[in-house]
Amino acid sequence: MNIEEITGKKNNIGIVEQKIFSFEGITLDSGIFFGPIDVAYETYGKLNEDHSNAILVCHALTGDEHLAGYHKEDLDAIIAEQDPIQKKRLVRKLAGWWDDMIGPGKPFDTDKYFVIGSNVLTGCHGTTGPSSIDPKTGKPYGLRFPIVTMCDMVKVQKKLCEHLGIEKLFCVVGGSYGGMHVLDWTVHYPDCVELAIIIASTAQVSPQAMAFDEISRRAIMNDPYFNHGDYYGQDKQPNYGTQTARMIGHMQYLSPEAMQLKWGRKLQDKDKPDYSWDCVEYEVESYLNYQGKIFTERKFDANSYLYITKAMDYFDAKHDFSSLAKAFKATKAKFLCISFSTDWLFPTPEVKSFVKALRRAGKDVAYTEIETDKGHDAFLLEFDTLSKLVKNYIEKNGDI
Amino acid sequence: MNIEEITGKKNNIGIVEQKIFSFEGITLDSGIFFGPIDVAYETYGKLNEDHSNAILVCHALTGDEHLAGYHKEDLDAIIAEQDPIQKKRLVRKLAGWWDDMIGPGKPFDTDKYFVIGSNVLTGCHGTTGPSSIDPKTGKPYGLRFPIVTMCDMVKVQKKLCEHLGIEKLFCVVGGSYGGMHVLDWTVHYPDCVELAIIIASTAQVSPQAMAFDEISRRAIMNDPYFNHGDYYGQDKQPNYGTQTARMIGHMQYLSPEAMQLKWGRKLQDKDKPDYSWDCVEYEVESYLNYQGKIFTERKFDANSYLYITKAMDYFDAKHDFSSLAKAFKATKAKFLCISFSTDWLFPTPEVKSFVKALRRAGKDVAYTEIETDKGHDAFLLEFDTLSKLVKNYIEKNGDI
Numbered sequence: 001m002n003i004e005e006i007t008g009k010k011n012n013i014g015i016v017e018q019k020i021f022s023f024e025g026i027t028l029d030s031g032i033f034f035g036p037i038d039v040a041y042e043t044y045g046k047l048n049e050d051h052s053n054a055i056l057v058c059h060a061l062t063g064d065e066h067l068a069g070y071h072k073e074d075l076d077a078i079i080a081e082q083d084p085i086q087k088k089r090l091v092r093k094l095a096g097w098w099d100d101m102i103g104p105g106k107p108f109d110t111d112k113y114f115v116i117g118s119n120v121l122t123g124c125h126g127t128t129g130p131s132s133i134d135p136k137t138g139k140p141y142g143l144r145f146p147i148v149t150m151c152d153m154v155k156v157q158k159k160l161c162e163h164l165g166i167e168k169l170f171c172v173v174g175g176s177y178g179g180m181h182v183l184d185w186t187v188h189y190p191d192c193v194e195l196a197i198i199i200a201s202t203a204q205v206s207p208q209a210m211a212f213d214e215i216s217r218r219a220i221m222n223d224p225y226f227n228h229g230d231y232y233g234q235d236k237q238p239n240y241g242t243q244t245a246r247m248i249g250h251m252q253y254l255s256p257e258a259m260q261l262k263w264g265r266k267l268q269d270k271d272k273p274d275y276s277w278d279c280v281e282y283e284v285e286s287y288l289n290y291q292g293k294i295f296t297e298r299k300f301d302a303n304s305y306l307y308i309t310k311a312m313d314y315f316d317a318k319h320d321f322s323s324l325a326k327a328f329k330a331t332k333a334k335f336l337c338i339s340f341s342t343d344w345l346f347p348t349p350e351v352k353s354f355v356k357a358l359r360r361a362g363k364d365v366a367y368t369e370i371e372t373d374k375g376h377d378a379f380l381l382e383f384d385t386l387s388k389l390v391k392n393y394i395e396k397n398g399d400i
Numbered sequence: 401m402n403i404e405e406i407t408g409k410k411n412n413i414g415i416v417e418q419k420i421f422s423f424e425g426i427t428l429d430s431g432i433f434f435g436p437i438d439v440a441y442e443t444y445g446k447l448n449e450d451h452s453n454a455i456l457v458c459h460a461l462t463g464d465e466h467l468a469g470y471h472k473e474d475l476d477a478i479i480a481e482q483d484p485i486q487k488k489r490l491v492r493k494l495a496g497w498w499d500d501m502i503g504p505g506k507p508f509d510t511d512k513y514f515v516i517g518s519n520v521l522t523g524c525h526g527t528t529g530p531s532s533i534d535p536k537t538g539k540p541y542g543l544r545f546p547i548v549t550m551c552d553m554v555k556v557q558k559k560l561c562e563h564l565g566i567e568k569l570f571c572v573v574g575g576s577y578g579g580m581h582v583l584d585w586t587v588h589y590p591d592c593v594e595l596a597i598i599i600a601s602t603a604q605v606s607p608q609a610m611a612f613d614e615i616s617r618r619a620i621m622n623d624p625y626f627n628h629g630d631y632y633g634q635d636k637q638p639n640y641g642t643q644t645a646r647m648i649g650h651m652q653y654l655s656p657e658a659m660q661l662k663w664g665r666k667l668q669d670k671d672k673p674d675y676s677w678d679c680v681e682y683e684v685e686s687y688l689n690y691q692g693k694i695f696t697e698r699k700f701d702a703n704s705y706l707y708i709t710k711a712m713d714y715f716d717a718k719h720d721f722s723s724l725a726k727a728f729k730a731t732k733a734k735f736l737c738i739s740f741s742t743d744w745l746f747p748t749p750e751v752k753s754f755v756k757a758l759r760r761a762g763k764d765v766a767y768t769e770i771e772t773d774k775g776h777d778a779f780l781l782e783f784d785t786l787s788k789l790v791k792n793y794i795e796k797n798g799d800i
């Protein structure tokens with residue numbers, strides 16, 4: 001198939017497929033041994049002879065392992081679509097979430113590097129999570145799934161790398177939630193990372209972010225159809241509560257400035273309010289409702305959202321050490337850290353704080369703040385600036 | 401009764417009582433005539449002969465008309481309480497919410513002024529609201545209560561003032577939600593206000609605040625016991641959802657700085673996490689849970705919360721005018737406006753923006769920003785600074 005002809009996209013990686021790596025399990029931070037574990041992953045490009053060109057991309061909160069290119073069945077759906085507007089929408093929607101960054105000649109150049117994406121433990125995109133079948137009961141785990149930490153998730157990524165024959169990653173990169181994974185890699189596997197790229201992320205979330213996570217979880221757990229997490233196979237799903245949780249998330253991704261610019265106080269397709277409970281009054285409400293709806297339409301599992309946010313709250317890069325600088329002491333990685341000026345979920349001062357700790361630990365750190373009004377969302381929106389930064393950094397530091 | 405002996409409080413106004421003013425109704429902003437309306441109110445001090453010493457205090461989102469002093473039955477409860485810690489708690493809890501500001505010799509000096517507090521339309525503290533009985537059906541209104549605006553609420557306050565024989569208020573004062581009422585008074589009753597004191601409030605809320613309001617309402621409406629607003633008399637009430645909504649509110653009252661200082665990432669009475677769904681892990685979660693619980697314990701009506709936040713979203717002081725400066729053009733009031741440096745619900749730049757409009761309209765405006773790490777909550781916490789500012793302003797401008 002000619003991908004460019006079908007999608008209009010140049011230098012696309014083309015058809016990719018999900019793979020599964022299964023292994024016996026790991027001992028979790030909580031002390032429990034948990035397994036078996038399936039890991040859903042994708043790879044792009046070729047691993048070189050000495051296995052030194054691997055880049056691991058860690059996805060954000062609700063992201064997944066499908067980083068770039070198209071799955072065969074998705075391309076078929078795009079080909080079958082006759083409406084040009086719908087076709088364009090599918091081309092955008094069905095590509096991997098970092099398609100612009102990964103491919104031949106792109107910042108993560110698949111002509112040179114072997115790029116890996118893997119879905120986190122507790123996810124709902126193929127890796128074992130609360131929606132998976134518990135082999136002991138033959139039923140989905142639900143809330144009987146053990147609570148896991150970021151370190152547990154990274155431990156699973158490490159197992160996958162070993163399975164692929166990779167002892168040392170040329171680069172580990174991630175934004176937001178994924179950036180925390182990158183930090184954990186450098187702390188717990190100090191000899192295994194050459195370059196660490198951390199975008200819009202911090203060494204721990206603030207109490208404000210923890211509190212919003214807790215409120216989001218309440219919105220899900222109080223949904224009339226949540227049924228203590230055992231909603232699988234039910235006629236009705238806890239969608240409305242899950243949408244509310246997602247809306248709370250989106251609030252943190254948007255800067256107040258961006259909200260003002262984008263919607264302000266504009267009414268939704270009308271000149272004056274309806275003063276009614278049966279309608280959406282403002283554009284900003286409509287946007288958030290839409291974000292909530294597409295989240296449940298793509299069937300993101302409500303329980304996964306609970307586990308994933310919980311892991312974020314627990315994460316503290318200095319957890320096993322007396323200071324952040326000590327946590328970073330052993331790593332041999334070089335760091336590129338990027339923050340966004342209007343990000344209030346992972347604000348610049350908090351990014352600077354772990355950058356300082358890295359410098360105290362004597363590490364090679366490049367740090368930059370990107371000026372933007374787009375808030376935390378800039379991680380997926382400020383493509384031009386981000387791709388230039390990353391491309392330059394990799395070219396400068398890549399000796400392969 | 402000797403109030404000082406019972407409560408340990410000096411210059412307390414003493415025993416006060418709720419009064420009810422009933423009238424036929426008003427035409428709402430939505431065009432509907434709504435009535436009859438009961439208004440719950442309290443007064444402190446004496447109205448002077450020419451009725452020129454009245455101060456109207458407009459309460460915040462979930463506040464009420466009980467501004468100062470004690471109700472007789474509450475004092476009896478304090479007297480009956482034997483445990484000194486519990487007694488102290490009751491003394492604090494049962495006093496009016498602005499007890500420190502209103503009384504003999506206090507900033508709002510009841511030896512000189514006649515102070516009025518009234519519960520807003522749609523409230524749940526005596527004024528007609530969704531929990532009131534609809535005389536047409538003999539049942540509580542629930543969501544059949546019409547949606548009302550801030551202007552409607554102020555129209556009801558105006559009716560109350562007329563009933564009390566007051567044509568012109570010496571002062572209208574309010575913080576947060578109440579500050580919006582003050583602004584509306586100056587816009588819609590330009591000849592009726594001498595001094596307008598607006599604390600931590602703006603001429604309209606931001607799209608960010610509107611969005612959080614919408615999310616809060618979703619949390620209530622999706623509660624399994626909400627029953628489309630007809631939960632009155634049910635065994636179970638939509639408490640959990642209402643608590644979640646309140647938690648979202650509190651998040652906006654707290655500055656990230658205050659959250660960091662107060663709780664940081666401290667675990668709740670333990671050295672390491674339990675990694676369990678059955679417990680509270682962090683202090684910040686515990687605080688918010690507590691705030692949610694006391695909100696439903698004081699039986700704040702879930703439907704009232706929906707209507708009150710909706711009115712906040714609709715409020716725009718310039719609504720009937722082409723600009724904010726034009727909205728303020730006609731008023732004869734002098735203004736004192738106060739903002740708090742770490743308030744992100746009603747941030748200083750937004751306060752400054754209506755202060756600028758007031759100046760463009762040629763008004764006499766004093767503005768000050770109070771430096772604090774307490775966020776929006778400072779409105780009830782920065783008592784010393786606030787009371788001095790208000791006292792000085794009233795003394796300087798009060799010619800009675």
